[in-house]
Amino acid sequence: MLYDFEFYNPTKIYFGKESLNNLKTELNHYGKNILFVYGGGSIKKIGLYDSIIKILQETSKNVFELAGVMPNPTYEKMMEGAHLIEKHHIDFILAVGGGSVIDCAKGISVAAYQKNPWEKYWINHEDVLHEVIPVGSVLTMVGTGSEMNGGSVITNEEKKLKKGRVFPQKVYPKFSILDPKITYSVPKYQMLSGIFDIFSHLMEQYFSNQDDNVSDDLLEALMKSLIKNTYKAIKDPCNYEARSNIEWISTLALNGLTEVSKTQDWQVHSIEHQLGAYTDCAHGMGLAAISVPYYRFLLSFAPQKFAQFAVNVFQVETKNRSVEEVAKMGIDALAKFIKDTGMCSTLKELNATREMLPLIAASTDLGGGYHDLTQQEVLQILESCYE
């Protein structure tokens, strides 16, 4: 059944080969002073930087830049952006990049003109009562879903904390431009990391509640579709069919649609956030490594749901098999998917040291869908996927 929920997502999506053509019209709705936020320079290599600057010039904007947003955007970087907002009276933030850049832009939009934003918004999760600087995005890398939600994950290096926060609708991007061709240039490792991030978002929503629910039906459809399109994208990274489907699945996986009435889990993400804080590993690869031992551990708390996953997502045959056997085969199929596609399955590959594991476990936020892990259980899961 569906429990009571609210659904409201006011982000406008422009999707496809010609989608960048809409940027000029959208920018006309906002003021003169633009903060152009981007990452490590890959947008310069592919010519996107020049295209954006040309559009900004054509709309006669005053352009200020915040370059160098890193894969796990830091609080320090975010505050550098917030100070630029104040200094130049910025009217609009244009984020061009992957989820990290958009997360950072949303963080900037909330933090500008505020005192102690880290404590207020990422630690104490206070409501955002003030007006925020509007954000728009051009997405270059898929996975986080940040282009159509209020999520903002920021790493406080000083405090060794990576904290995610879902902001209300006024912080969502006003518009996001998604051109799947732009994602062709992402290196295979990053592509796979993004894909497993999507898969993990779907699983973290799916493995909660056990009653019959249209959200689960949609989650299963998206997981199946993602697997199918991933194999096509690995074979040919320039397969537009595969890349366009993956990009849209990525957005739908975390725009609020599939989570309605789901209690959700997010324990894998919580563990990975601390793994990321210690190793700075690619987020999706961290999730891939943690997922198999985590779900093997979780299986006994909801065997029926894991069996449903096995059948509906990985087409496991049920004939002459117990629920537990089918459920286990679903996790085996997940492990095979991770291995076959070349994603990570050990923490060692991600440069974690054995010494880090207790520190990661001790700093992980606890609370799950079917079972609340203890710190000791987190450590046990981390140890079982160390090498």
Add this chain to the structure above:
Amino acid sequence: MLYDFEFYNPTKIYFGKESLNNLKTELNHYGKNILFVYGGGSIKKIGLYDSIIKILQETSKNVFELAGVMPNPTYEKMMEGAHLIEKHHIDFILAVGGGSVIDCAKGISVAAYQKNPWEKYWINHEDVLHEVIPVGSVLTMVGTGSEMNGGSVITNEEKKLKKGRVFPQKVYPKFSILDPKITYSVPKYQMLSGIFDIFSHLMEQYFSNQDDNVSDDLLEALMKSLIKNTYKAIKDPCNYEARSNIEWISTLALNGLTEVSKTQDWQVHSIEHQLGAYTDCAHGMGLAAISVPYYRFLLSFAPQKFAQFAVNVFQVETKNRSVEEVAKMGIDALAKFIKDTGMCSTLKELNATREMLPLIAASTDLGGGYHDLTQQEVLQILESCYE
């Protein structure tokens, strides 16, 4: 693959048993003068009218009423509402009812203060450049999806024309309140009509394009889920699990989500609109009667897609069967679903006369997904489902 698209849906949904509690807060965002639009009085029988009036009083609104909106809302009724808007300087339209009431409310919101709205907006499909009166809805009957889109189907009795129009986002309801318990009181015939309307929306989007596409994956998931929940709802109309899933599927089926990058068909709806203009039949029952002969006719233009439908929606076994055989078995399964659930399969049941058929065929708008029907082919389809 996904063709270029825009997706933007700013309607806020409140869903569930306690969802009506949000009406007061929402109304506080709008002005004093409210036009309360509803249908034939069933909302009085179930006590909803009183609950709404109480909330309107608590928010100190000036309430004006437009009662008696009929299942196929007429242009005359709509204009009665438009005149009330002008006379009482209405600030907000609250539609309480099914799709007909919400369609009518959207029509009123656009037509008020305009000259010749029928020709401008329903015949010539002119853009809506003026400000419209905002609409909010409380849904009592599912099917049309009107609670989260810009659709407005209006019947011009004088001209014998039933015309649908999809308005831009500013005409979408600002909010819609969906309480599945309210739908329990809908008579079984109307419940089934609404359910087939949903199924038809999904099929009309699905049977177009033939390449691999995440929209099709979602459409298949929603069709499967709808079938499963329909059987549960027939067995027990007060099964909250079934009714809540059906209500949300109904909204998702026509809120723009599943149509992205789909060329779509809508030929069954076009034929039914004229069937409705002549017989005033329940919309979904008209669709049910037309669908089987229509899809049997269409099958040869896209056998592969019909086979996919058979397998993925109705679990037809493919072993030792040709694509055409599997495809045909999918339509057989659809016919069985219509029969088993007690939906209509002939036009005679819907009070159509043989004399009407050529008139319906001659006035149907043509143009489809895989094949553009001729007027002669429409007539042939109508004749084949007459009795």
